[in-house]
Amino acid sequence: MAGMDLELNLTSRRFMLVLLLLIIYVLVYIRNGPTDVTFSKPSHWHEGRTTFTPKHHNDWIIPLFDSLRDELEMRILNATDMKIILVWIPMFGMKPVHEIDAKKCGSCEVTYDREKIDDERTGAVVFHFDGIGPKNMTPTRNLSQLYIYWDLESTANLRSSRGDTLEFEDNFQFNATMTYRRDSDFYQSYEHKYGVTRIIEENTLTLEELLAMKTKHSVTFVSNCRANARARFRMKMLEHIIRLGFKLEGFGACFWGSGKFANGNSRDEPEFYAEVRKYKFHFSFENSYHCKDYITEKFFNNALRSFTVPVVWGATREDYEAVAPPGSFIFVEDFDSVEALADYLNYLDKNDTAYLEYLKWLTMKPRDMPHYGRARHWCSICRALHGINIDDIYSPKYNKTNPIRPLFTDGVATRTVEHLKDWYYGEDNPECFSKY
Structure with a gap:
């Protein structure tokens, strides 16, 4: 009987615990859950399916890409000198292997070995935003290397975690960005390896x-x-x-x-x-x-x-x-x-x-398809280290009559990020920070 009483006690306690959790869930849901959800109707709204209007200007990008294809292939074929991309701060501490296709990108190696910071082959140093701080940066700054600010979080989440000013980042003077934004120096779409x-x-x-x-x-x-x-x-x-x-x-x-x-x-x-x-x-x-x-x-x-x-x-x-x-x-x-x-x-x-x-x-x-022929993240960095800047043409900011740098250069083309805060926060949509 004592054993049965103990078993009933345990069963009763489990029931009470489950009931308590259910009550808490319902209270939270009532507090946060909607009674109704509506959208503010945009000006382009109409019943049914909308008509697709291309926004990726393939009408001139693809002909331009086709006209440059032979030179691109020749430049990649000759991009045999090994270049090193050093990931100084990995994404949230993760260190996956990144293989670069030399036939599409040129010859490059992605490494996490900080001792290669002074290697003459190191052309780019990459810093993921979550580890950036005074105690975690390179001891010296080599002006011949691209220092790349790397982030895949939304601008709203970045602002929540890094603050309004990005003061330290701006003072460090990164000269390139690698993000999901199409106007990044190096575009890292969430398509990843399977575009x-x-x-x-x-x-x-x-x-x-x-x-x-x-x-x-x-x-x-x-x-x-x-x-x-x-x-x-x-x-x-x-x-x-x-x-x-x-x-x-x-x-x-x-x-x-x-x-x-x-x-x-x-x-x-x-x-x-x-x-x-x-x-x-x-x-x-x-x-x-x-x-x-x-x-x-x-x-x-x-x-x-x-x-x-x-x-x-x-x-x-x-x-x-x-x-x-x-x-x-x-x-x-x-x-x-x-x-x-x-x-x-x-x-x-x-x-x-x-x-x-x-x-x-x-x-x-x-x-x-949009961005047909565009190299992404590590591949586009590797191309730039070999003087191949053709991926610039896919940026919404590219001016084909007055580009900021030639599409093919001898060595790494000069790149600058004047103000990281202005680029991130100032050029995003206001509702990114205020809506909902």
Whole structure:
């Protein structure tokens, strides 16, 4: 009997603990959860799907790239002298291996070995923002080396963690940036190693075969629930659409009790993409609002790489159009309410012809994609160390009649960042810091 009483006591305590946790969750939800979610209707809004308008000026970039292709290939072929890219401060302490394709980028090595700071082959030194400080910089400054400021966090999150002034960074006088912004000196898109062009080139499935695989409606992955106002608003939208009875499956830390997605396989594994491919829509909502060019792996990898239509919120429509395959996404702010968005997605779910319009980009030529031919991050740094600056033409700031440097130079072209604070904060959208 004593054993039975003890077991009942333990069971009762467990029940009370679960009940207490449930009450806390409900109280938090009532405090933070929405009773309604509406959007301020933008001036370009209209019913249904918007017409895609290219914003990536391929009309002149690709002909220019084609005219320079022979010289580019010759320069890369002759870029055989080994150049070193020294990562002085790694991203959050991680030190993955970065291999550079000499046939596309020239001969370079990425290293974390600080003893190579004085190696005559070291042409670039890279500093990730989270470790920058007086005690963690190079002992001396070699003016012949590119000192590159590296950041993939949104401008709003950067400002929260580093402050309003970026005073130390500005005083250190970095002469190049590597970020997700298209006007960075070195562009590091969240496409990473698996870009849109590669997706098209490797795809062997027809649109009809892809449609046959889609047995589920919508999915999203969110782990940052309430870290900032934008993350909280994101959760309000997702929770609201679920309460409408919309068939959205949520995974990640913000969807307690959903279980493991794809048997716990990460997005580095084929099983993850195969599982996402079963869904028609992927809700690719960012934790920042209208921060310039901030479009993450939620869009590029989770959605596009899985041949799933992204439903997007975070960046501006113009920013999405500048990097997305033509006609590939559904922009949340085109609808005046969550209900209108849900109605449209349900319409597409029942209309195969209309739905497949969003996957037609898979049948296009790679050269019709934004940023076709543009080298990114380590590859573009390597090119610059060999005097190859052709990737400048893809920057929104590139002036083809009066460029700031030649596209091909003997040695490393001079680069400067006058004021890092002005470039980051002053040139971003005001609502990046104030909205929600």
